Amino acid sequence: MPVTRRLFAVSLVATLAGCGGFRQSRLNPLNWFRRSEPRESIVLPEQADDPRPLVEAVLSMAVEPIPGGAIVRARGVTPTQGWWQAELVPRDIEEDGVLVxxxxxxxxxxxxxxxxxxxxxxxxxxxxxxxxxxxxREIVVQGATNARVSRR
Known part of the structure; x- marks a missing residue:
């Protein structure tokens, strides 16, 4: 095998080996947010602008990266059937990068x-x-009895 082919093969192998590090790096958009974890509830103001109550409990939460941003999905459970018009209502981003x-x-x-x-x-x-x-830096979904968080 000529020297140029060997050099090309070695550089190709080195490049492919380096790609594994990208998979775990913060530059990879698929790693921006991890799986959600339980979190202590956030202290909410007594008077909310929204007349709807908080869902009883947040069961799961996921942040899915898509082109142009991310989709935050959450699943909650209510005490009875028939609850309607559910929505994730954003609060202002806190100073330390927490979006609730x-x-x-x-x-x-x-x-x-x-x-x-x-x-x-x-x-x-x-x-x-x-x-x-x-x-x-972190996204929190708050329910009445618990909260879930996903961090970068």
């Missing part, structure tokens, strides 16, 4: 049944642009 979303939902207009947990689960999602994500 309140998981708010309207209660049913009348009396409803309590059935299986699966039938009482509600999914919500919200898009966050890259511009807003630049200042964010």
């Amino acid at each position: 979303y309140e998981f708010r939902v309207f209660p049913p207009p009348g009396r409803t049944d309590v059935n299986t947990q699966t039938s009482r689960e509600i999914d919500v999602a919200i898009f966050i642009s890259d511009v807003k994500l630049e200042a964010v």
